[in-house]
Amino acid sequence: MNTGKHRRHNIRTLVLTALLTSLALVLGYLERMLPLELITIPGVKLGLANIVVVTGLYLFHFPTACGIALLKSGTTFLVSGSAVGFLYGLTGTLLSFLGMWLLRVLSRDRVSCVSVSGLGGMLHAVGQLAAAILITRTPALAWYLPVLLFSGLLTGSLVGVAVRGMLPYLLRIRDTH
Amino acid sequence: MPQIGKGERVALCIVFVLCGGLLAFWLLQGREAGHRVEVVQRGTVVYEALLEQDHMVELEGNTVVIQNGAAIMTHADCPDQICVRTGAISHTNRMITCLPNQVVVKITGESGANEIDTVAK
Numbered sequence: 001m002n003t004g005k006h007r008r009h010n011i012r013t014l015v016l017t018a019l020l021t022s023l024a025l026v027l028g029y030l031e032r033m034l035p036l037e038l039i040t041i042p043g044v045k046l047g048l049a050n051i052v053v054v055t056g057l058y059l060f061h062f063p064t065a066c067g068i069a070l071l072k073s074g075t076t077f078l079v080s081g082s083a084v085g086f087l088y089g090l091t092g093t094l095l096s097f098l099g100m101w102l103l104r105v106l107s108r109d110r111v112s113c114v115s116v117s118g119l120g121g122m123l124h125a126v127g128q129l130a131a132a133i134l135i136t137r138t139p140a141l142a143w144y145l146p147v148l149l150f151s152g153l154l155t156g157s158l159v160g161v162a163v164r165g166m167l168p169y170l171l172r173i174r175d176t177h
Numbered sequence: 178m179p180q181i182g183k184g185e186r187v188a189l190c191i192v193f194v195l196c197g198g199l200l201a202f203w204l205l206q207g208r209e210a211g212h213r214v215e216v217v218q219r220g221t222v223v224y225e226a227l228l229e230q231d232h233m234v235e236l237e238g239n240t241v242v243i244q245n246g247a248a249i250m251t252h253a254d255c256p257d258q259i260c261v262r263t264g265a266i267s268h269t270n271r272m273i274t275c276l277p278n279q280v281v282v283k284i285t286g287e288s289g290a291n292e293i294d295t296v297a298k
Contacts, residue, residue, distance in 0.1 A: 040262050041259070042259050082255070115188070138279075138281050144274075146200050149199065
């Protein structure tokens with residue numbers, strides 16, 4: 001039956017979305033437990049929770065994938081508890097999501113998720129920094145851009161590698177009937 | 178999953194080299210002894226003076242101490258404590274930033290005409 005199939009598909013999307021969102025929460029929490037005391041540049045982090053955003057980008061249509069990106073920002077806020085930090089992160093997440101979506105669509109999937117995620121990492125840095133400059137009204141923060149771009153590219157690409165490993169299995173779950 | 182194509186590999190390498198170069202440039206930029214220190218909160222300059230001048234700047238949530246020609250964030254109530262861990266800064270092109278509390282401590286090179294005027298008076 002067509003409607004039954006449709007309903008099963010909806011439930012599967014709902015369950016996968018919920019799983020990915022809770023995964024974002026756990027990854028965000030895990031990252032906070034890592035002893036990264038050496039890092040003294042605001043905004044430089046692993047961004048493990050972004051694994052979820054990139055995964056969502058490859059599993060779902062735009063609205064659901066975008067929803068997952070927003071939910072990831074929300075869970076990061078729950079873990080960190082910093083309202084201003086949430087605004088920086090949200091801007092970065094949205095800009096990076098849109099950029100990754102565009103690269104994926106415009107390249108018609110000929111570019112792998114490693115590059116897509118690498119671009120996402122860089123755009124995340126740009127968005128975050130732009131929000132920080134606007135909110136704190138301190139243009140001098142632009143000084144951090146080179147470090148943030150490089151760290152965004154590096155961590156973004158690594159996130160892409162992780163997603164590349166996971167995706168075949170998740171696609172199988174999504175498409176099983 | 179399709180393999181990562183050759184063109185994509187080359188492009189990715191180029192982007193990495195460009196960003197790495199930018200980072201190297203950033204890391205190797207000139208660091209001379211600074212002369213002035215500026216504390217900015219939410220875009221407003223809260224404190225601005227010669228670095229030699231010992232002073233304690235108390236903000237809501239943050240404490241900046243300027244002592245022995247260096248500035249250090251001794252206290253912050255933010256969760257990440259990045260600003261406190263940055264330690265003391267005394268050279269140009271160095272900055273302490275507390276993003277959650279929107280505080281930036283900046284060192285500048287110019288000895289500043291203002292100070293000379295004040296001294297002359």
